[in-house]
Amino acid sequence: MKSGFVRELLGRSDYAIIGEIVEPQTKVLDLGCGEGELLEWLASNKGVDARGVEISGAKVQKAIARGVSVFQCDIDEGLADYPDQAFDYVILSQTLQETRHPRKVLREMLRVGRKAIVAFPNFGHWRMRMSMLFSGGAPRTSLFPYEWYESPNIHILTVRDFEALAALESLVVERRYFLAGHRKVEWQPNLTAEVAVFLVRRG
Amino acid sequence: MIVAANTVQFDSIALDNGTTLGQVEVAYETYGELNAAKTNAIMVLHAFSGDAHAAGISAETGKPGWWDNMIGPGKAFDTNKYFVICSNVLGGCRGTTGPSSLNPATGCPYAMSFPVITIGDMVRLQKMLVDSFGIPRLLSVSGGSMGGMQALEWAAAYPESVVSAIPVATTTRHSAQQIAFNEVGRQAIMADPDWAEGNYYDKQPPGRGLAVARMVGHITYMSDDSMREKFGRRLRGKENFSFGFDVDFEVESYLRYRGSQFVYRFDANSYLYITKAMDYFDLTNGHGTLAAALEKTQARFLVISFSSDWLYPSYQSQELVRALRSRNRDVAYVELQSNYGHDSFLVDVVEQTDLVRGFLASTFEKAQ
Structure with missing residues (x-):
């Protein structure tokens, strides 16, 4: 994978990666789809059959x-x-880090879908580690801005953790992307990536 | 928008009870224009006590339609874009053939000789009406409460004729509680001596029984919150209790008023027949499971329920949504927060408007 800039899609670089991965005219389910921006984009730009799940009634x-359905x-x-x-x-x-049973969610994703696209904030990023090392408190950075008692992130994970779970579940990682801001990174992603995007399927 | 009712007559209709009903009239109204390709037609389906007058100002009564806040130029069902049809249901008393209509064979009102009808029969008659316009597929079928049941019946019975369905505050089958409230209403009517086994058309109608039935109905359409807000324990035009059984409380006055007014616009026998049709409604009939009943549907669905609706609680809509999902149907669902109970679908329309407008626009675009 080459380093390089990623153009934002709807203000997010992980969306740009997802928009790149998804093949046209496919069926897509977005979990925790918020106000459906990504689905709307995929429907109108890739002709996908777009569905979503969201817990917030207002969204x-x-x-x-x-x-969007x-x-x-x-x-x-x-x-x-x-x-x-x-x-x-x-x-x-x-959203993986906000679910109560991430492993079960991952399994369910690959039961109802042929492939899963998982994007998550990498808790192993060096800034996180420094924050923890020097403050001695639960880390707070721009990616994890919450106080520990308010954080929706109940299952924080690193790039290495996800790779390990994928191996445990015998998943095939078809593609992996690591992002720092608008840059793709490849050197020591568990230290340098702020966000990771994985495309996985069952072996 | 001043609107006038139309009537069309059909030679006969086959009913679910195995009989055939001859010479059936249907009262309907339309709003907007049918496009040349006939792809913009929407059937709006009324609830229990509604009628064909869904929108605009009636040329006859001067009153707005029951979903006037949702149907019209620029509204959720935008009549600048869509052609909207609403008809009075079979068994009704507002222009479509029902127990108060004259039986052509006898020249007398049908009364209790009217056949017991179903939601399926109502929809079959609506299909005949839609066919008479030469409309092959409806862009949408939509309604709340009993109207939602009809929307579901449309999607299940005529899958090729329905592009989308918007069932609101409804169920796929009447629960014991829903049947129970309907039975209280029916018993109130039949216990009124004026009911006279249904043969009251040349006499005093069973106004007291029908009023009591309507009072029960109104309680089920509201919520504890909305009643507290609207009435509380406020007394009606007095400072102290009367220590009698005249009206003391505002809520009593309201229910009595609503009950007494209902008598002028609704036929007691229609009340019996239509509530029975609702009670018989069960989409799973003959299919085993709800998912199997929805197997043939092709429509896109927008399902809406309301948080304070205890008559048609959200769990019933969620059952529908789950069954549709198990067949991987295109379904959107949201529970709207509202205090108005079951009445929310008629009253709380701001959020409904955004939902329906967006859903219809994307459905229309995809269908072109």
């Missing part, structure tokens, strides 16, 4: 008003009803 309303539901439970392999891609963008 679901905005997504539906945009014309989103239903209000908790990700931890929301996938159970879907038949196997109903989607080409199941996207989980910056």
